[in-house]
Amino acid sequence: MSATGLRPPRNRADPRAVPWWTVQWLILMVPVAGAAVAAYWMFTERALWLGVVAGVFAAGCLVLAVVGPRASYRVERWEVTDQAVYTRKGWLTHTWRVAPMSRIQRVDTARGPVQRLFGLADVTVTTASSAGAVKIEALDHEVAAELAERLTAITQATPGDAT
Amino acid sequence: MSAAARPLPGPATGPISGPISGPVGEPPGGPDDGWRGLAGRSPWASGVKSLAIVVAAAIPLARFLVGRDWPAGGIVAACAGAAVLIVAVVVAYDLLRLRTTRWRLTHERLELRSGLTTRQHRSVPRDRVRSVDLRADPVRRAFGLSVVKVGTGEHAADGSELVLDPLSRRDAEALRRTLLHQDAAEEPADGPLAELSWSWIRYAPLSVWTFTGAAVVLGALYKVLDSFGAKRLTTRVATGAWEWITAHPLVAVPLLLGVNLAVGVLGAVLLFAESWGHYRLEREPGRLRLRRGLLTTRSLTLEERRLRGVEITEPLLLRLGGGARVRTIATGLGKAADDETEDAAALTPPVPRALAVRVAARVSGTGLPSLAPHPAAARRRRVVRALVTTAVMAAGAALVPWDWARGWVWLVPAVTLAYGMWLAVAGAASLGHALGPRHLVARRGAVVRRTVALDRRGIAGWTITESLFQRRSGLLTVSATTAAGRGHYDVVDVGRADGLDLAAHAVPGLLDPFLIREGAS
DSSP states (O other), X not given: OOEEEEOOOSEEOOTTHHHHHHHHHHHHHHHHHHHHHHHHHHHSOOOHHHXXXXXXXXXXXXXXXXXXXXXXXXXXXXXXXXXXXXXXXXXXXXXXXXXXXXXXXXXXXXXXXXXXXXXXXXXXXXXXXXXXXXXXXXXXXXXXXXXXXXXXXXHHHSOSOOO | OOTTTSOOOOSOOSTTOOSXXXXXXXXXXXXXXOOBOOOTTHHHHHHHHHHXXXXXXXXXXXXXXXXXXXXXXXXXXXXXXXXXXXXXHHHHHHXXXXXXXXXXXXXXXXXXXXXXXXOEEEEEEGGGOOEEEEEEOHHHHHTTEEEEEEEOOSOOOTTOSEEEXXXXXXXXXXXXXHHTTOOTTOOOTTXXXXXXXXXXXXXXXXXXXXXXXXXXXXXXXXXXXXXXXXXXXXXXXXXXXXXXXXXXXXXXXXXXXXXXXHHHHHHHHHHHHHHHTTOEEEEETTEEEEEEXXXXXXXXXXXXXXXXXEEEEEEHHHHHTXXXXXXXXXTTXXXXXXXXXXXXXXXXXXXXXXXXXXXXXXXXXXXXXXXXXOXXXXXXXXXXXXXXXXXXXXXXXXXXXXXXXXXXXXXXXXXXXXXXXXXXXXXXXXXXXXXXXXXXXXXXXXXXXXXXXXXXXXXXXXXXXXXXXXXXXXXXXXXXEESSTTSEEEEEEEEHHHHHHHHHHHSTTTSGGGEEEESOO
């Protein structure tokens, strides 16, 4: 009886990804937590048990914003070989994606406004399939540019019409 | 070279110059020559079709004038005037459109210049032409006309097709043959892959629409009558009917259901007849050709180079009746146009299952291998899901605060349980996968069971997902991404080792570097 599994890809995201993701989560979570507390303060009769619920909810949001990025950083990995792009992501649901070089149609790098402050960039590899885009998140922007260039070069050297 | 400024020469500029004669495939000498018009009979067809608008316009007009106490003669005159005006406008527009539209076929490309106000010049290289589809509604057919759509097999964005609306039927057929490099004499060698047998019409009513369609039609009719101002009449009829139903429920309800069913069956049968009459699926060298349509005839071509597999779909009712349908998985297939009754990927109407399997096998080139079932954990997962849903429903039902609901609310979790368990068992029984010599085969679905045979060369990558619960039961979902069809086809809840082996063998070398195999080598 053999146990077959997928090995994790070799590379992690850039360590600066953790603060970047934390900022992203906080941008989302602080208003949510704030809204919960504000709603409790303004629209209820400030019952104690409700206050505890609201407080726990707000604290949970903030803890999630701190823990989530670290968990993602542990899980998110990527690897590029001469044959394929290979990524893993997902914390509860693991998702592995493999895209062969011969099917890659487009390589994009993207940098959001906050992301730029951290010097990070995403690389998105698109195949002919509408479902097959592979995204490598939070790379150092120079590494990302290099990677995109390398991928483009390999893709052009690989024969096939990519469908 | 400006497309707009130059006067366009052409043999057929008048409205009744008859069919264009001369060989289509022979482009004349000079580069500026060979421009030709569309079929000159088109305005006649448009005129006949505009009568529908005339009817739609005349009825409200007549009603309006009756309301104003016009004399009968005046009403008739006004309606006749409106009719003449409408027909004249439509015919004049069509004449103008015809005069400004020119097309030509050179050795390299098919070109089309068109547009009354905005001039367009479109050109398609002949070696890029992938499909030539002909379509003729009953009016155009009576005038011997066909609309020709030339597709290049690009991802079918808007306007990627070049449309010649209309050509004479002979020209259209000739153009089709020329563009697809086919001699008239060349007939498919081994007969059609499938041809209509009217006995298939027994499968036509096996659809949800049979039971709901009549109600939908009735609703639509009500709307239409309303918009014609017959509101008082429809309201009176509806109120009368409602009173009668409440007075005699034992007679009325079965009768209504019976009528609903009868209308639904009749509608389904008529729709089947219109969509699939004269149905014929043939293999021509390098492509499939599908012809169908009783009143509006359609001829569709699909290059086999674009074919990435086939799919057998069995919706519940059809499955219970022993039927199935075959669809293609192909790249660059557009969505069906709004006025189409079938989507572009449909290869067959509902047919007996054995025939569907045979057609699928012949289209894909190999027989379908027998499928391996998925582990018992897949069924357990579905049963647990059904039980959890039932438990949530039951908790909800227990908490319902309203007294009037207490009597029957327990029915909700009971029905949920029965339906959920059926879904779980049927869904698990449907699961299966296999690796054929050329295809990856996967089956799933409780309500609509789909068996997909995806060409292994068409697989453009893998997405493998494993949820928390899947991980605990040793299952995962292997999804093959592809450029064709829905974009990805999934093998759901397959055993971990089986699924990874399947993916590794389906596309040799792609997944292997990322696999760890322990135990056996």
